Amino acid sequence: MVLTRFSVLERALTLGGLAPLALIGAAPQHQGGRITELLPPGYVQPKQQPREVVVPAPTPLVVDIDRLVTDFGGKVGVAVKSIDTGWMVAKNGDVPMPQQSVSKLWVTLTLLDQVDQGRIRLDDPITVTKNDLTLFHQPIASLLKNGVYNTTVRDLVRRAMTMSDNTANDRLLRHVGGPSAVNAYIKRHSLGAIKFGPGERLLQSRTAGLPWRQDYAMGRAFYAARAKLPSNVRQAAFNRYVADPIDGAAAGSIANALAKLQRGELLSPASTQWLIATMESSRTGHARFRASVPPGWKLGHKTGTGQDLMGRTAGFNDVGILTAPDGRSYAVAVMIGDTSRPVRERQKLMQNVVARVVTYHDSEKPQPVLAD
Known part of the structure; x- marks a missing residue:
């Protein structure tokens, strides 16, 4: 095959640039250190983009996190990411863990994304009925009058994110289009190893080894049904869940997602500010992250806690954005x-x-983050 000089150039560019020209038999002519013979008239060399400086993770913190997790034992993942400089310290940071109520964050992100698109308003009216009730922590259940509670989307988000109300979150989940909409949001924003499960009712019933029935949402019916299960049935279901959680997420992926949120890469500026402020007003987990936050620092976070079985818990978590008085911030999971x-x-x-x-x-x- 006979190659013209421009077909040689086309093949070289397809292979990734001008460097491969010598590999395919072309002999480019140079003048003043630049290739001139093979370039078409008017060709302009692309401007080189600034190079991102890879800031190494601080060794003392790497050593500390490694020691904390190793000494603790069990299935644990920890990740700390500097939102300003980009380094990450992680131990088992790529291993999916049960999220439990941490997954409420992805429902809220999906909802606020639809707010940004004009499809939903935070002040839209929304109704919760007794058929929406889930199980475990659902303080909203006490607000139903004659089986109905009329409220707003904003109120349900606040209840889901600051009180970890399961029914509020599941009602919002249906409002945004269900688990498929949430997983689509996660995929569209390349959030990594994060899965959203089937919603609170199915997640908890499967973890216990029970098929879901809506009457389990009333009183202590779920607890009673779970207590009647043979211990081997319940233990097998529990082990399946913690081994391969249907709502599994890796600590490193969560930290990266929180960093994107803080940098304004997931939502509009108004939605970003509102969500972080809401997370900072959370009432859950006072003995978790919040217990070590010094005066002057801020923490916006989301906790998650699963079912207990024989001294084990199917997910015991805290994830959030920690901001110092000087404005520097860290995503911690x-x-x-x-x-x-x-x-x-x-x-x-x-x-x-x-x-x-x-x-x-x-x-x-x-x-510094960037350098020329």
């Missing part, structure tokens, strides 16, 4: 997927992770 350590020790692990981040921050100076 601690996901305890399965452990027999007492609850107080799990809380202490979370407190220690935040304390180590604060100690590192107070000892370091800001680093």
Whole structure:
């Protein structure tokens, strides 16, 4: 085959640039250090983009996080990401863990994305009925009068994110289009190893080894039905869930997603500000991250806690954005997927992770993100 000089150029560019020309038999002519013979008239060399500086993770923090997780034992993933400089410290940060109520964050992000598109308004009216009730933590159930509670989308988001109300979240989930809409949002924004499960009722009934029935949402009917199950049935269902959680998410992916949120890459500026402020007003998890947040610092976070079985918990989590008084911020995720350590020790692990981040921050100076 005979190649003209422009067909040679076309093949070279297809292979990824001008460098491969020598590999296919062309002999480019150089003048003043530039290739001139093979370039078409008027060709302009693309401007080189600034190079992102890869800031290494701070060694003391790497050592501390590794030691904390190793000494704790069990199935645990921890990730800390500097939102300003981009480094990440992670231990088991790529292992999917049960999210439980951490997954409420993805429902809210999906909803606020639809707000940004003009499809939903936060002040839209919305109705909750007794057929919407789920199980476990659902304080909204006490507000139903004659089986109905009329409210707004804004109110349900606030209840889901600050009180971790399961019924409020499931009602919002249906409002945005169900689990498929949430998983589509996660995929569209390339959030990584994060899955949204089937919603609270199916998630919890499967974890227990029960088929869901709506009457389980009333009173303590679910607890009674679960207590009647043979122990081997319940244990098998529990083990299946923690081994391969249908709502699994990796701590590193969650930290990256929180960093994107803080940088304004997931929502409009107004929605971003509103969501972070809502997370900062959360009432849950006072003995988790929040217990180690010093005066002057801010924490916007979401907790998650699963079912207990024989001293184990199917997900004991806290994830959030930690902001220092000087404005620098960190995305932090601690996901305890399965452990027999007492609850107080799990809380202490979370407190220690935040304390180590604060100690590192107070000892370091800001680093540049980009350089020419």
